[in-house]
Amino acid sequence: MTELVHGASAVPPAAAAPAAAAPKLKLGALTALVVSALIAAGIFSLPQNMAASAGAGAIMIGWGITFVGMLMLAFVFQTLANRKPEVEGGVYGYARAGFGPYMGFNSAWGYWISAWIGNVSYYVVIFSALGSFSSMGFFGDGNTLPAILCSSALLWGYHALICRGIQGAALINIITTVAKLIPLALFLVLVVVAFRIETFTLDFWGRPELGSLVDQVKSTMLVTTWVFIGIEGASIFSSRAEKMADVGKATMIGFALSILLFVAVSMLSLGVLSQPELAALKNPSTAGVLKAAVGDWGAALMNAGLVISVGGALLAWTLLAAEVPYLAGKDGTMPAFLGKTNAKGAPVNALLLTNGLVQLFLIITLFNGSAYLDLLLLATSMILIPYLLCALYAVKIAVRGEGYDGDLRAAGKDKLIALLGSVYGCWLLYAAGPKYLLLSMVLYAPGILFYIKARREQGGVLFTRNELVLAGVAVILGLIAAFQLATGALTI
Numbered sequence: 001m002t003e004l005v006h007g008a009s010a011v012p013p014a015a016a017a018p019a020a021a022a023p024k025l026k027l028g029a030l031t032a033l034v035v036s037a038l039i040a041a042g043i044f045s046l047p048q049n050m051a052a053s054a055g056a057g058a059i060m061i062g063w064g065i066t067f068v069g070m071l072m073l074a075f076v077f078q079t080l081a082n083r084k085p086e087v088e089g090g091v092y093g094y095a096r097a098g099f100g101p102y103m104g105f106n107s108a109w110g111y112w113i114s115a116w117i118g119n120v121s122y123y124v125v126i127f128s129a130l131g132s133f134s135s136m137g138f139f140g141d142g143n144t145l146p147a148i149l150c151s152s153a154l155l156w157g158y159h160a161l162i163c164r165g166i167q168g169a170a171l172i173n174i175i176t177t178v179a180k181l182i183p184l185a186l187f188l189v190l191v192v193v194a195f196r197i198e199t200f201t202l203d204f205w206g207r208p209e210l211g212s213l214v215d216q217v218k219s220t221m222l223v224t225t226w227v228f229i230g231i232e233g234a235s236i237f238s239s240r241a242e243k244m245a246d247v248g249k250a251t252m253i254g255f256a257l258s259i260l261l262f263v264a265v266s267m268l269s270l271g272v273l274s275q276p277e278l279a280a281l282k283n284p285s286t287a288g289v290l291k292a293a294v295g296d297w298g299a300a301l302m303n304a305g306l307v308i309s310v311g312g313a314l315l316a317w318t319l320l321a322a323e324v325p326y327l328a329g330k331d332g333t334m335p336a337f338l339g340k341t342n343a344k345g346a347p348v349n350a351l352l353l354t355n356g357l358v359q360l361f362l363i364i365t366l367f368n369g370s371a372y373l374d375l376l377l378l379a380t381s382m383i384l385i386p387y388l389l390c391a392l393y394a395v396k397i398a399v400r401g402e403g404y405d406g407d408l409r410a411a412g413k414d415k416l417i418a419l420l421g422s423v424y425g426c427w428l429l430y431a432a433g434p435k436y437l438l439l440s441m442v443l444y445a446p447g448i449l450f451y452i453k454a455r456r457e458q459g460g461v462l463f464t465r466n467e468l469v470l471a472g473v474a475v476i477l478g479l480i481a482a483f484q485l486a487t488g489a490l491t492i
Helices: 013-021 027-038 041-051 056-083 091-099 101-131 134-139 145-163 166-194 197-201 213-228 245-269 275-279 285-294 296-330 348-368 372-400 408-444 447-458 465-487
Strands: none
Touching (some): 027 245, 027 296, 041 101, 041 245, 041 275, 041 285, 041 296, 091 296, 101 296, 101 348, 101 372, 101 408, 145 296, 145 348, 166 245, 166 285, 213 372, 245 285, 285 296, 296 348, 372 408, 408 465
């Protein structure tokens, strides 16, 4: 961005120079980042995660809502990339451009926390998969001492790799993206062969203990949203893209490939095992499904596939998690020290802070036993508001005709898409329920200190009247949630 919102100063040339000199990412690399971010641990756990509280009929409806909603959001990111190419930073950049510095900061903060908490869950599940092999049972469910030690070694190995340059890390990510698709393709072929229609239709609309159809559909929303976190991955790296047009293309290609795989994996599994059987599986549940279909070697195949998949996804998500605070620090939304790069163009300070927090939470999981599903639900709740803000910004520019050069027809079409994306964002907040929204406030509230530091560095007004109200609400809700956590009234 050459000019910042609300009169903030432009990016100092010295801060921007290293990134500008770094090699740019082509369409293939951008697409691989999206696909690798989307197709990660989530897809290997989908059968159990979806069946845990919903029958086949509700799951189908949930995927239908998700398809329309996420398609609209994918179009939103494509539209914003095309109509607002000068806005860098993806999710947070759009929120800042549309609704001012404080909302932009919250979008960056929420997305960043979602990303690195998600990374913690990835380390847990990858060593849980390794623990399924008899020779590596000491890894347990991914939160034993050996698992945490090995997770830590892998974490700082990725850290060192990225510090050597974003371009090199992106190339490795392309290779792992291709590698992870092979076991998933084998899974689909083998499950199709084992599919039985009578199993699929058994208790199609769910068992009575699962609740109403609406409740079942709502229960699937955070899971389906979780697996789609990363749809905006290309937009996050827009400042490093060779062509801005490739950002929108990468987003749509990644979405199309991912939705096909997600629906196929979760729905076909319901024809191999019944809903109660799927709900009882240990994650990664695709291993249990394939074990039922072809025997023990199928489980070993899927666990190995998960290790490859999550290994690649962790690289992509380590890049994504550090890129947001880097860009936000570079343009003054977050403290300036986060906007520093090394000679290779790698965001070293943002990367160090991000991976330091991942390390801290890995240690915490050792003592409180946080599981994969708990972490992913918390991570998902943090990104709901940033997604909604992006959709609302797309509505705003379409109504104003910004970037459309008088093309009213295109503006009208994009306005409808953005409105549908906004409705979907509101539905997600409703489906998440008060518990996870309240928990998210515990993590949103401390961010105010970072925001105040950044604003003082920029010499700008700390808060407008409306921003002060929003900040106050976040602090109050955060304190309430923290108290309830301390007393046991609220749990993760």
